[in-house]
Amino acid sequence: MTATTHRWRTRGLAALAGIAAGGLTLGVGELVAALVVEPAAAPFLAVGNTFVDLTPEWLKSFAIRTFGENDKQVLLAGMAVVLLVVSAAGGLLELWRRWAGVTVLAVLGAVAAAAALNRPTADAAWALPTAAGAVAGAAALTLLVGRLRTRAADADPRVSGESVSAARPPQRPQPPRRQVLLLTAAVAGLAVVMALGGRRFGQTLAEVRDARDALRLPAPADPAPAVPAGTAVDVEGATPFTTSNRDFYRVDTALDVPKVVPDEWRLRIHGLVERELELDFDDVLELDLVERMITLTCVSNEVGGELAGNAVWLGYPLADLLARARPADDADMLLSTSVDGFTASTPLDVITDGRDAMLAIGMNGEPLPVEHGFPARLVVPGLYGYVSATKWVTDLELTRFDRATAYWTDRGWAAKAPIKTASRIDVPGSFADVTAGRTVVAGTAWAQHRGVRAVEVRVDDGDWQAAELAAEASVDTWRQWFWEWDAEPGNHTLRVRATDGAGEVQTDEQAPPFPDGSSGWHSVVVRVS
Numbered sequence: 001m002t003a004t005t006h007r008w009r010t011r012g013l014a015a016l017a018g019i020a021a022g023g024l025t026l027g028v029g030e031l032v033a034a035l036v037v038e039p040a041a042a043p044f045l046a047v048g049n050t051f052v053d054l055t056p057e058w059l060k061s062f063a064i065r066t067f068g069e070n071d072k073q074v075l076l077a078g079m080a081v082v083l084l085v086v087s088a089a090g091g092l093l094e095l096w097r098r099w100a101g102v103t104v105l106a107v108l109g110a111v112a113a114a115a116a117l118n119r120p121t122a123d124a125a126w127a128l129p130t131a132a133g134a135v136a137g138a139a140a141l142t143l144l145v146g147r148l149r150t151r152a153a154d155a156d157p158r159v160s161g162e163s164v165s166a167a168r169p170p171q172r173p174q175p176p177r178r179q180v181l182l183l184t185a186a187v188a189g190l191a192v193v194m195a196l197g198g199r200r201f202g203q204t205l206a207e208v209r210d211a212r213d214a215l216r217l218p219a220p221a222d223p224a225p226a227v228p229a230g231t232a233v234d235v236e237g238a239t240p241f242t243t244s245n246r247d248f249y250r251v252d253t254a255l256d257v258p259k260v261v262p263d264e265w266r267l268r269i270h271g272l273v274e275r276e277l278e279l280d281f282d283d284v285l286e287l288d289l290v291e292r293m294i295t296l297t298c299v300s301n302e303v304g305g306e307l308a309g310n311a312v313w314l315g316y317p318l319a320d321l322l323a324r325a326r327p328a329d330d331a332d333m334l335l336s337t338s339v340d341g342f343t344a345s346t347p348l349d350v351i352t353d354g355r356d357a358m359l360a361i362g363m364n365g366e367p368l369p370v371e372h373g374f375p376a377r378l379v380v381p382g383l384y385g386y387v388s389a390t391k392w393v394t395d396l397e398l399t400r401f402d403r404a405t406a407y408w409t410d411r412g413w414a415a416k417a418p419i420k421t422a423s424r425i426d427v428p429g430s431f432a433d434v435t436a437g438r439t440v441v442a443g444t445a446w447a448q449h450r451g452v453r454a455v456e457v458r459v460d461d462g463d464w465q466a467a468e469l470a471a472e473a474s475v476d477t478w479r480q481w482f483w484e485w486d487a488e489p490g491n492h493t494l495r496v497r498a499t500d501g502a503g504e505v506q507t508d509e510q511a512p513p514f515p516d517g518s519s520g521w522h523s524v525v526v527r528v529s
Protein backbone atom coordinates (compact mmCIF):
# COMPACT_ATOMS: atom_id res chain seq x y z
CA MET A 1 0.00 0.00 0.00
CA THR A 2 1.35 3.39 -0.86
CA ALA A 3 1.67 6.24 1.59
CA THR A 4 -1.06 8.09 -0.32
CA THR A 5 -3.52 5.23 0.13
CA HIS A 6 -2.71 5.12 3.81
CA ARG A 7 -3.27 8.81 4.14
CA TRP A 8 -6.66 8.66 2.39
CA ARG A 9 -7.77 5.78 4.55
CA THR A 10 -6.83 7.75 7.65
CA ARG A 11 -8.74 10.75 6.36
CA GLY A 12 -11.77 8.63 5.55
CA LEU A 13 -11.73 7.29 9.07
CA ALA A 14 -11.41 10.80 10.52
CA ALA A 15 -14.48 11.84 8.50
CA LEU A 16 -16.41 8.83 9.80
CA ALA A 17 -15.31 9.64 13.34
CA GLY A 18 -16.57 13.18 12.84
CA ILE A 19 -19.95 11.85 11.74
CA ALA A 20 -20.12 9.50 14.73
CA ALA A 21 -19.23 12.36 17.10
CA GLY A 22 -21.90 14.56 15.51
CA GLY A 23 -24.39 11.72 15.89
CA LEU A 24 -23.45 11.29 19.55
CA THR A 25 -24.05 15.00 20.11
CA LEU A 26 -27.59 14.63 18.74
CA GLY A 27 -28.22 11.31 20.50
CA VAL A 28 -27.19 12.62 23.92
CA GLY A 29 -29.19 15.76 23.16
CA GLU A 30 -32.34 13.72 22.45
CA LEU A 31 -31.93 11.64 25.60
CA VAL A 32 -31.23 14.55 27.94
CA ALA A 33 -34.08 16.55 26.38
CA ALA A 34 -36.55 13.71 26.89
CA LEU A 35 -35.35 12.87 30.42
CA VAL A 36 -34.85 16.25 32.02
CA VAL A 37 -36.35 18.95 29.80
CA GLU A 38 -38.78 18.42 26.89
CA PRO A 39 -38.41 16.60 23.58
CA ALA A 40 -38.66 19.91 21.71
CA ALA A 41 -35.48 21.10 23.50
CA ALA A 42 -33.34 18.55 21.62
CA PRO A 43 -30.82 20.26 19.31
CA PHE A 44 -32.01 18.84 15.97
CA LEU A 45 -35.66 19.81 16.44
CA ALA A 46 -34.84 23.14 18.04
CA VAL A 47 -32.75 24.11 15.03
CA GLY A 48 -35.38 22.80 12.58
CA ASN A 49 -38.22 24.65 14.27
CA THR A 50 -36.19 27.84 14.48
CA PHE A 51 -35.38 27.48 10.81
CA VAL A 52 -39.11 27.16 10.04
CA ASP A 53 -39.80 30.33 12.06
CA LEU A 54 -37.04 32.31 10.35
CA THR A 55 -37.87 31.11 6.83
CA PRO A 56 -38.59 34.16 4.68
CA GLU A 57 -41.96 34.36 2.97
CA TRP A 58 -40.73 33.62 -0.56
CA LEU A 59 -38.90 30.48 0.58
CA LYS A 60 -41.90 29.26 2.56
CA SER A 61 -44.20 29.75 -0.45
CA PHE A 62 -41.68 28.02 -2.67
CA ALA A 63 -41.43 25.06 -0.28
CA ILE A 64 -45.22 24.68 -0.02
CA ARG A 65 -45.56 24.96 -3.82
CA THR A 66 -42.74 22.54 -4.56
CA PHE A 67 -43.01 19.95 -1.81
CA GLY A 68 -46.60 20.47 -0.63
CA GLU A 69 -47.25 18.65 2.61
CA ASN A 70 -43.82 16.97 2.43
CA ASP A 71 -42.07 20.28 3.04
CA LYS A 72 -41.20 19.25 6.61
CA GLN A 73 -39.64 15.95 5.58
CA VAL A 74 -37.63 17.78 2.94
CA LEU A 75 -36.35 20.28 5.53
CA LEU A 76 -35.39 17.54 8.01
CA ALA A 77 -33.63 15.54 5.29
CA GLY A 78 -31.80 18.68 4.13
CA MET A 79 -30.67 19.39 7.68
CA ALA A 80 -29.46 15.81 8.07
CA VAL A 81 -27.38 16.08 4.90
CA VAL A 82 -25.83 19.40 5.97
CA LEU A 83 -25.02 17.97 9.41
CA LEU A 84 -23.47 14.88 7.85
CA VAL A 85 -21.20 16.99 5.66
CA VAL A 86 -20.23 19.42 8.41
CA SER A 87 -19.54 16.60 10.91
CA ALA A 88 -17.35 14.81 8.40
CA ALA A 89 -15.50 18.08 7.79
CA GLY A 90 -15.13 18.45 11.56
CA GLY A 91 -13.43 15.05 11.71
CA LEU A 92 -11.02 16.02 8.92
CA LEU A 93 -10.25 19.37 10.57
CA GLU A 94 -9.53 17.65 13.85
CA LEU A 95 -7.07 15.38 12.05
CA TRP A 96 -5.44 18.39 10.45
CA ARG A 97 -5.12 20.28 13.71
CA ARG A 98 -6.02 19.38 17.26
CA TRP A 99 -9.11 21.33 18.51
CA ALA A 100 -10.07 22.49 15.00
CA GLY A 101 -12.85 19.90 14.73
CA VAL A 102 -13.88 20.44 18.35
CA THR A 103 -14.21 24.13 17.55
CA VAL A 104 -16.58 23.34 14.67
CA LEU A 105 -18.64 21.20 17.00
CA ALA A 106 -18.67 23.94 19.66
CA VAL A 107 -19.90 26.50 17.13
CA LEU A 108 -22.66 24.17 15.95
CA GLY A 109 -23.56 23.50 19.57
CA ALA A 110 -23.74 27.20 20.35
CA VAL A 111 -26.09 27.74 17.39
CA ALA A 112 -28.32 24.85 18.48
CA ALA A 113 -28.36 26.01 22.10
CA ALA A 114 -29.31 29.53 21.02
CA ALA A 115 -32.08 28.05 18.86
CA ALA A 116 -33.37 25.99 21.78
CA LEU A 117 -33.28 28.96 24.17
CA ASN A 118 -35.30 31.02 21.70
CA ARG A 119 -38.17 28.55 21.35
CA PRO A 120 -41.41 30.20 22.46
CA THR A 121 -41.89 28.00 25.53
CA ALA A 122 -38.18 27.66 26.47
CA ASP A 123 -36.46 28.41 29.77
CA ALA A 124 -32.73 28.28 30.61
CA ALA A 125 -32.81 24.48 30.96
CA TRP A 126 -33.45 24.17 27.22
CA ALA A 127 -29.71 24.74 26.58
CA LEU A 128 -28.82 21.68 28.64
CA PRO A 129 -29.47 18.91 26.07
CA THR A 130 -27.28 20.61 23.47
CA ALA A 131 -24.53 21.38 26.00
CA ALA A 132 -24.44 17.79 27.26
CA GLY A 133 -24.51 16.52 23.68
CA ALA A 134 -21.67 18.80 22.58
CA VAL A 135 -19.46 17.75 25.52
CA ALA A 136 -20.02 14.07 24.69
CA GLY A 137 -19.45 14.72 20.99
CA ALA A 138 -16.23 16.65 21.61
CA ALA A 139 -14.94 13.88 23.89
CA ALA A 140 -15.67 11.27 21.23
CA LEU A 141 -14.04 13.37 18.53
CA THR A 142 -10.78 13.93 20.45
CA LEU A 143 -10.67 10.28 21.50
CA LEU A 144 -11.18 8.88 18.01
CA VAL A 145 -9.28 11.36 15.89
CA GLY A 146 -6.61 11.72 18.59
CA ARG A 147 -5.61 8.13 17.96
CA LEU A 148 -5.41 8.70 14.26
CA ARG A 149 -3.43 11.88 14.76
CA THR A 150 -0.63 10.55 16.95
CA ARG A 151 0.12 7.65 14.68
CA ALA A 152 -0.43 9.65 11.56
CA ALA A 153 2.11 12.12 12.85
CA ASP A 154 4.60 9.33 13.45
CA ALA A 155 3.96 7.99 9.99
CA ASP A 156 3.68 11.05 7.88
CA PRO A 157 6.86 13.07 7.72
CA ARG A 158 4.90 16.12 6.62
CA VAL A 159 2.79 16.00 9.72
CA SER A 160 5.79 15.46 12.00
CA GLY A 161 7.67 18.28 10.30
CA GLU A 162 10.52 16.17 8.94
CA SER A 163 11.77 16.88 5.50
CA VAL A 164 10.01 14.76 2.90
CA SER A 165 13.20 14.27 1.02
CA ALA A 166 14.92 12.57 3.95
CA ALA A 167 17.24 9.99 2.54
CA ARG A 168 16.14 7.22 4.87
CA PRO A 169 12.89 5.54 3.71
CA PRO A 170 10.35 6.44 6.39
CA GLN A 171 9.24 3.75 8.77
CA ARG A 172 5.49 3.53 8.59
CA PRO A 173 3.90 2.72 11.91
CA GLN A 174 0.28 3.03 10.80
CA PRO A 175 -2.43 4.45 13.02
CA PRO A 176 -4.55 1.74 14.65
CA ARG A 177 -7.23 2.08 12.00
CA ARG A 178 -9.06 -1.13 12.77
CA GLN A 179 -9.30 -0.15 16.41
CA VAL A 180 -10.52 3.36 15.57
CA LEU A 181 -13.06 1.93 13.13
CA LEU A 182 -14.46 -0.33 15.85
CA LEU A 183 -14.56 2.54 18.33
CA THR A 184 -16.27 4.74 15.76
CA ALA A 185 -18.89 2.09 15.16
CA ALA A 186 -19.40 1.81 18.92
CA VAL A 187 -19.90 5.56 19.25
CA ALA A 188 -22.34 5.59 16.33
CA GLY A 189 -24.25 2.69 17.87
CA LEU A 190 -24.40 4.49 21.21
CA ALA A 191 -25.70 7.59 19.45
CA VAL A 192 -28.52 5.64 17.81
CA VAL A 193 -29.46 3.88 21.07
CA MET A 194 -29.59 7.20 22.92
CA ALA A 195 -31.64 8.91 20.22
CA LEU A 196 -34.13 6.04 20.14
CA GLY A 197 -34.15 5.91 23.93
CA GLY A 198 -34.90 9.62 24.04
CA ARG A 199 -37.81 9.12 21.69
CA ARG A 200 -39.19 6.40 23.95
CA PHE A 201 -39.06 8.47 27.11
CA GLY A 202 -40.99 11.36 25.65
CA GLN A 203 -44.73 11.12 25.14
CA THR A 204 -44.64 8.90 22.10
CA LEU A 205 -46.93 9.25 19.13
CA ALA A 206 -48.13 5.71 19.84
CA GLU A 207 -49.19 6.71 23.36
CA VAL A 208 -51.10 9.71 22.07
CA ARG A 209 -52.77 7.55 19.41
CA ASP A 210 -53.74 5.04 22.10
CA ALA A 211 -55.24 7.81 24.24
CA ARG A 212 -57.13 9.04 21.18
CA ASP A 213 -58.43 5.54 20.40
CA ALA A 214 -59.59 5.15 23.99
CA LEU A 215 -61.49 8.44 23.99
CA ARG A 216 -65.29 8.27 23.63
CA LEU A 217 -66.82 11.53 22.51
CA PRO A 218 -70.19 12.47 23.99
CA ALA A 219 -73.17 12.85 21.70
CA PRO A 220 -73.75 16.49 20.76
CA ALA A 221 -76.48 18.31 22.68
CA ASP A 222 -77.04 20.25 19.46
CA PRO A 223 -76.28 17.95 16.50
CA ALA A 224 -75.37 19.23 13.05
CA PRO A 225 -78.44 19.76 10.89
CA ALA A 226 -78.79 16.85 8.50
CA VAL A 227 -76.77 17.56 5.38
CA PRO A 228 -79.38 18.22 2.69
CA ALA A 229 -79.53 15.66 -0.07
CA GLY A 230 -77.73 16.78 -3.18
CA THR A 231 -74.82 18.69 -1.63
CA ALA A 232 -72.51 16.57 -3.74
CA VAL A 233 -72.38 16.54 -7.52
CA ASP A 234 -72.39 13.12 -9.12
CA VAL A 235 -69.40 13.70 -11.38
CA GLU A 236 -66.31 11.52 -11.47
CA GLY A 237 -63.29 13.41 -10.16
CA ALA A 238 -65.39 16.10 -8.44
CA THR A 239 -64.39 17.15 -4.92
CA PRO A 240 -66.46 15.21 -2.36
CA PHE A 241 -68.67 17.42 -0.20
CA THR A 242 -67.23 16.11 3.06
CA THR A 243 -63.46 15.79 3.25
CA SER A 244 -62.32 12.66 5.08
CA ASN A 245 -59.93 13.16 7.98
CA ARG A 246 -57.28 11.35 5.99
CA ASP A 247 -57.60 13.63 2.98
CA PHE A 248 -57.96 16.86 4.93
CA TYR A 249 -55.14 19.31 4.10
CA ARG A 250 -52.64 19.93 6.88
CA VAL A 251 -50.78 23.18 7.43
CA ASP A 252 -48.76 24.05 10.52
CA THR A 253 -45.30 25.09 11.64
CA ALA A 254 -44.73 22.00 13.81
CA LEU A 255 -41.82 19.88 12.56
CA ASP A 256 -42.70 17.24 15.11
CA VAL A 257 -46.43 16.90 15.70
CA PRO A 258 -47.24 18.08 19.26
CA LYS A 259 -48.11 15.14 21.48
CA VAL A 260 -50.75 15.98 24.05
CA VAL A 261 -52.81 13.39 25.93
CA PRO A 262 -56.24 14.50 27.18
CA ASP A 263 -55.28 13.72 30.80
CA GLU A 264 -52.56 16.35 30.71
CA TRP A 265 -54.38 18.92 28.59
CA ARG A 266 -55.44 22.18 30.27
CA LEU A 267 -56.98 25.31 28.79
CA ARG A 268 -56.35 28.60 30.52
CA ILE A 269 -58.57 31.61 29.82
CA HIS A 270 -57.11 34.85 31.11
CA GLY A 271 -56.07 38.42 30.25
CA LEU A 272 -58.74 41.11 30.12
CA VAL A 273 -61.29 39.06 32.05
CA GLU A 274 -63.06 39.40 35.35
CA ARG A 275 -62.66 35.76 36.24
CA GLU A 276 -59.69 33.68 35.11
CA LEU A 277 -60.61 30.09 34.21
CA GLU A 278 -58.86 26.80 33.77
CA LEU A 279 -60.52 23.77 32.21
CA ASP A 280 -59.33 20.21 31.89
CA PHE A 281 -60.51 17.80 29.23
CA ASP A 282 -63.21 16.22 31.42
CA ASP A 283 -64.67 19.69 31.97
CA VAL A 284 -65.03 20.05 28.20
CA LEU A 285 -66.61 16.60 27.83
CA GLU A 286 -69.30 17.64 30.33
CA LEU A 287 -70.32 20.75 28.39
CA ASP A 288 -73.30 20.83 26.01
CA LEU A 289 -71.48 20.32 22.74
CA VAL A 290 -72.62 21.45 19.32
CA GLU A 291 -71.84 19.89 15.98
CA ARG A 292 -71.44 21.96 12.80
CA MET A 293 -70.19 21.53 9.27
CA ILE A 294 -67.53 24.14 8.47
CA THR A 295 -65.12 24.53 5.55
CA LEU A 296 -61.57 25.57 6.55
CA THR A 297 -59.24 27.37 4.17
CA CYS A 298 -55.56 28.25 4.38
CA VAL A 299 -54.46 31.75 3.41
CA SER A 300 -51.57 30.14 1.48
CA ASN A 301 -54.03 28.57 -0.95
CA GLU A 302 -53.26 29.67 -4.51
CA VAL A 303 -56.07 30.30 -6.99
CA GLY A 304 -57.27 26.80 -7.92
CA GLY A 305 -55.37 25.26 -4.98
CA GLU A 306 -56.31 22.46 -2.64
CA LEU A 307 -55.70 23.95 0.82
CA ALA A 308 -59.36 23.81 1.81
CA GLY A 309 -61.44 21.07 3.41
CA ASN A 310 -64.92 20.55 4.78
CA ALA A 311 -65.67 18.57 7.95
CA VAL A 312 -68.23 18.14 10.71
CA TRP A 313 -66.77 19.62 13.90
CA LEU A 314 -67.87 18.80 17.43
CA GLY A 315 -67.13 21.40 20.06
CA TYR A 316 -68.25 24.03 22.51
CA PRO A 317 -69.24 27.51 21.32
CA LEU A 318 -66.30 29.81 21.88
CA ALA A 319 -68.52 32.80 22.69
CA ASP A 320 -70.16 30.88 25.58
CA LEU A 321 -66.79 29.66 26.82
CA LEU A 322 -65.31 33.16 26.88
CA ALA A 323 -68.48 34.55 28.49
CA ARG A 324 -67.78 32.35 31.52
CA ALA A 325 -64.61 34.35 32.09
CA ARG A 326 -66.50 37.65 31.65
CA PRO A 327 -64.27 39.54 29.17
CA ALA A 328 -63.66 43.25 29.78
CA ASP A 329 -65.34 45.72 27.42
CA ASP A 330 -62.06 46.96 25.99
CA ALA A 331 -60.88 43.50 24.86
CA ASP A 332 -61.03 43.20 21.06
CA MET A 333 -58.74 40.23 20.38
CA LEU A 334 -58.60 36.59 21.37
CA LEU A 335 -54.95 35.52 21.35
CA SER A 336 -54.86 31.71 21.24
CA THR A 337 -51.67 29.76 21.90
CA SER A 338 -50.78 26.19 21.03
CA VAL A 339 -48.75 23.90 23.24
CA ASP A 340 -45.83 24.40 20.83
CA GLY A 341 -45.96 28.20 21.03
CA PHE A 342 -47.85 28.96 17.79
CA THR A 343 -50.24 31.87 18.26
CA ALA A 344 -53.23 33.31 16.39
CA SER A 345 -55.03 36.60 16.93
CA THR A 346 -58.78 36.51 16.29
CA PRO A 347 -61.09 39.55 16.30
CA LEU A 348 -63.36 39.12 19.30
CA ASP A 349 -66.36 40.65 17.49
CA VAL A 350 -66.17 37.84 14.91
CA ILE A 351 -66.21 35.19 17.62
CA THR A 352 -69.21 36.76 19.35
CA ASP A 353 -71.35 37.73 16.32
CA GLY A 354 -73.40 34.54 16.50
CA ARG A 355 -71.44 32.37 14.08
CA ASP A 356 -70.41 28.86 15.08
CA ALA A 357 -66.90 29.63 16.33
CA MET A 358 -65.90 26.76 18.61
CA LEU A 359 -63.39 24.98 20.73
CA ALA A 360 -63.46 21.74 18.74
CA ILE A 361 -62.62 18.25 20.01
CA GLY A 362 -64.20 16.13 17.27
CA MET A 363 -63.83 15.95 13.48
CA ASN A 364 -66.13 13.86 11.28
CA GLY A 365 -67.36 11.79 14.21
CA GLU A 366 -63.93 11.04 15.67
CA PRO A 367 -61.66 12.74 18.17
CA LEU A 368 -59.45 15.25 16.32
CA PRO A 369 -56.66 13.47 14.44
CA VAL A 370 -53.29 14.12 16.12
CA GLU A 371 -52.15 16.17 13.08
CA HIS A 372 -55.29 18.28 13.25
CA GLY A 373 -54.87 19.41 16.85
CA PHE A 374 -55.72 16.55 19.22
CA PRO A 375 -57.15 16.90 21.76
CA ALA A 376 -58.55 20.42 21.12
CA ARG A 377 -58.36 23.24 18.59
CA LEU A 378 -60.26 26.32 17.49
CA VAL A 379 -62.48 26.56 14.42
CA VAL A 380 -63.96 29.89 13.31
CA PRO A 381 -66.12 29.94 10.17
CA GLY A 382 -65.16 32.66 7.70
CA LEU A 383 -61.58 33.36 8.79
CA TYR A 384 -58.39 31.93 7.32
CA GLY A 385 -56.76 29.32 9.57
CA TYR A 386 -53.75 31.42 10.53
CA VAL A 387 -55.89 33.96 12.42
CA SER A 388 -58.31 31.50 13.96
CA ALA A 389 -57.77 27.75 13.81
CA THR A 390 -55.14 27.15 16.51
CA LYS A 391 -54.49 23.43 16.90
CA TRP A 392 -53.31 21.80 20.17
CA VAL A 393 -54.66 24.96 21.83
CA THR A 394 -53.86 25.39 25.53
CA ASP A 395 -54.19 29.11 26.23
CA LEU A 396 -56.77 31.79 25.42
CA GLU A 397 -55.89 35.35 26.31
CA LEU A 398 -58.30 38.25 25.92
CA THR A 399 -56.32 41.24 24.81
CA ARG A 400 -56.23 44.07 22.28
CA PHE A 401 -54.97 44.51 18.71
CA ASP A 402 -52.99 47.56 19.82
CA ARG A 403 -51.16 45.41 22.39
CA ALA A 404 -50.53 42.00 20.91
CA THR A 405 -49.53 40.32 17.65
CA ALA A 406 -49.34 36.67 16.66
CA TYR A 407 -47.14 34.21 14.80
CA TRP A 408 -48.02 35.17 11.21
CA THR A 409 -48.99 38.78 11.82
CA ASP A 410 -45.45 39.23 13.19
CA ARG A 411 -44.30 38.12 9.74
CA GLY A 412 -46.29 40.71 7.85
CA TRP A 413 -49.54 38.82 7.20
CA ALA A 414 -52.77 40.76 7.64
CA ALA A 415 -54.22 41.11 11.14
CA LYS A 416 -57.80 40.76 9.92
CA ALA A 417 -58.23 37.97 7.43
CA PRO A 418 -61.74 37.06 6.28
CA ILE A 419 -61.74 34.32 3.65
CA LYS A 420 -62.04 35.69 0.11
CA THR A 421 -64.66 34.32 -2.27
CA ALA A 422 -63.07 31.56 -4.34
CA SER A 423 -64.09 29.01 -6.95
CA ARG A 424 -62.26 26.13 -8.54
CA ILE A 425 -62.67 23.88 -11.58
CA ASP A 426 -61.93 20.27 -10.57
CA VAL A 427 -63.11 18.50 -13.75
CA PRO A 428 -61.80 18.48 -16.42
CA GLY A 429 -58.26 18.81 -15.11
CA SER A 430 -55.70 21.24 -16.45
CA PHE A 431 -54.52 20.25 -19.96
CA ALA A 432 -57.00 17.36 -20.09
CA ASP A 433 -57.93 15.76 -23.40
CA VAL A 434 -61.68 16.06 -23.84
CA THR A 435 -63.90 14.33 -26.37
CA ALA A 436 -66.02 16.76 -28.37
CA GLY A 437 -69.71 16.93 -27.47
CA ARG A 438 -71.48 16.90 -24.14
CA THR A 439 -68.91 17.39 -21.36
CA VAL A 440 -69.49 17.99 -17.66
CA VAL A 441 -67.47 20.75 -16.01
CA ALA A 442 -67.56 20.61 -12.19
CA GLY A 443 -65.93 22.07 -9.13
CA THR A 444 -66.41 23.80 -5.82
CA ALA A 445 -66.74 27.37 -4.57
CA TRP A 446 -66.53 28.96 -1.13
CA ALA A 447 -67.24 32.25 0.61
CA GLN A 448 -67.48 31.10 4.22
CA HIS A 449 -70.11 32.76 6.37
CA ARG A 450 -71.47 34.68 3.39
CA GLY A 451 -72.42 31.63 1.36
CA VAL A 452 -72.29 31.02 -2.40
CA ARG A 453 -75.30 32.26 -4.37
CA ALA A 454 -74.11 31.66 -7.93
CA VAL A 455 -71.30 30.13 -9.96
CA GLU A 456 -70.64 30.97 -13.59
CA VAL A 457 -68.42 29.39 -16.21
CA ARG A 458 -67.02 30.98 -19.35
CA VAL A 459 -65.43 29.31 -22.37
CA ASP A 460 -62.64 31.39 -23.91
CA ASP A 461 -64.04 34.92 -24.37
CA GLY A 462 -67.67 33.82 -24.51
CA ASP A 463 -70.52 34.87 -22.23
CA TRP A 464 -70.65 33.79 -18.60
CA GLN A 465 -72.96 30.79 -18.24
CA ALA A 466 -74.79 29.94 -15.01
CA ALA A 467 -73.63 26.67 -13.50
CA GLU A 468 -75.98 24.29 -11.68
CA LEU A 469 -75.48 24.60 -7.92
CA ALA A 470 -75.58 21.61 -5.59
CA ALA A 471 -77.67 22.05 -2.43
CA GLU A 472 -76.27 24.40 0.20
CA ALA A 473 -75.57 22.84 3.60
CA SER A 474 -74.93 26.20 5.26
CA VAL A 475 -73.26 29.52 4.52
CA ASP A 476 -70.17 28.17 6.33
CA THR A 477 -69.48 25.36 3.86
CA TRP A 478 -68.28 25.25 0.32
CA ARG A 479 -70.76 24.62 -2.45
CA GLN A 480 -70.31 22.16 -5.30
CA TRP A 481 -71.44 22.96 -8.85
CA PHE A 482 -71.46 21.60 -12.40
CA TRP A 483 -72.11 22.89 -15.88
CA GLU A 484 -72.84 21.02 -19.09
CA TRP A 485 -70.73 22.06 -21.98
CA ASP A 486 -71.12 21.21 -25.64
CA ALA A 487 -67.40 21.08 -26.34
CA GLU A 488 -66.18 21.95 -29.81
CA PRO A 489 -62.84 20.72 -31.16
CA GLY A 490 -59.79 22.87 -30.49
CA ASN A 491 -57.98 24.28 -27.47
CA HIS A 492 -60.21 26.06 -24.99
CA THR A 493 -59.83 27.95 -21.73
CA LEU A 494 -62.52 27.39 -19.08
CA ARG A 495 -62.91 30.05 -16.39
CA VAL A 496 -65.00 30.11 -13.24
CA ARG A 497 -66.26 32.81 -10.89
CA ALA A 498 -68.61 32.75 -7.90
CA THR A 499 -71.01 35.26 -6.38
CA ASP A 500 -71.30 35.31 -2.60
CA GLY A 501 -74.48 35.48 -0.54
CA ALA A 502 -74.32 39.27 -0.45
CA GLY A 503 -74.37 39.42 -4.25
CA GLU A 504 -70.69 40.33 -4.51
CA VAL A 505 -69.04 38.84 -7.63
CA GLN A 506 -65.63 37.23 -7.11
CA THR A 507 -62.91 39.63 -8.22
CA ASP A 508 -60.71 38.89 -11.23
CA GLU A 509 -57.94 40.98 -9.69
CA GLN A 510 -55.00 38.63 -9.32
CA ALA A 511 -53.36 38.61 -5.90
CA PRO A 512 -50.82 36.21 -4.40
CA PRO A 513 -51.53 34.62 -0.98
CA PHE A 514 -49.43 37.24 0.85
CA PRO A 515 -50.58 39.22 2.81
CA ASP A 516 -54.31 38.39 3.07
CA GLY A 517 -55.15 35.59 0.63
CA SER A 518 -55.02 34.98 -3.13
CA SER A 519 -57.66 36.21 -5.55
CA GLY A 520 -58.43 35.95 -9.26
CA TRP A 521 -60.45 33.58 -11.43
CA HIS A 522 -59.34 29.99 -11.78
CA SER A 523 -58.96 28.69 -15.31
CA VAL A 524 -58.02 25.43 -17.00
CA VAL A 525 -56.94 24.84 -20.57
CA VAL A 526 -58.29 21.73 -22.28
CA ARG A 527 -57.83 20.12 -25.69
CA VAL A 528 -61.04 18.98 -27.33
CA SER A 529 -60.90 16.48 -30.20
Ligand SMILES: Nc1nc2c(c(=O)[nH]1)N[C@H]1C(S)=C(S)[C@@H](COP(=O)(O)O)O[C@H]1N2
Nearest residue numbers: 249250251252253298338342385386389391
Ligand atom coordinates in the same frame (compact mmCIF):
# COMPACT_ATOMS: atom_id res chain seq x y z
N1 LIG B 1 -50.64 25.03 16.54
C1 LIG B 1 -50.84 25.45 15.29
N2 LIG B 1 -52.11 25.63 14.86
C2 LIG B 1 -52.34 26.04 13.60
C3 LIG B 1 -51.28 26.31 12.72
C4 LIG B 1 -49.96 26.12 13.20
O1 LIG B 1 -48.97 26.34 12.50
N3 LIG B 1 -49.78 25.67 14.49
N4 LIG B 1 -51.55 26.72 11.43
C5 LIG B 1 -52.85 27.31 11.17
C6 LIG B 1 -53.13 27.38 9.75
S1 LIG B 1 -52.17 28.45 8.86
C7 LIG B 1 -54.14 26.68 9.15
S2 LIG B 1 -54.59 26.99 7.57
C8 LIG B 1 -54.90 25.67 9.91
C9 LIG B 1 -54.90 24.35 9.17
O2 LIG B 1 -55.59 23.38 9.90
P1 LIG B 1 -55.50 21.87 9.43
O3 LIG B 1 -54.05 21.49 9.39
O4 LIG B 1 -56.29 21.07 10.41
O5 LIG B 1 -56.10 21.82 8.05
O6 LIG B 1 -54.35 25.46 11.20
C10 LIG B 1 -53.99 26.62 11.87
N5 LIG B 1 -53.63 26.22 13.20
Ligand SMILES: [Mo]
Nearest residue numbers: 298299385386
Ligand atom coordinates in the same frame (compact mmCIF):
# COMPACT_ATOMS: atom_id res chain seq x y z
MO1 LIG C 1 -52.97 28.51 6.80
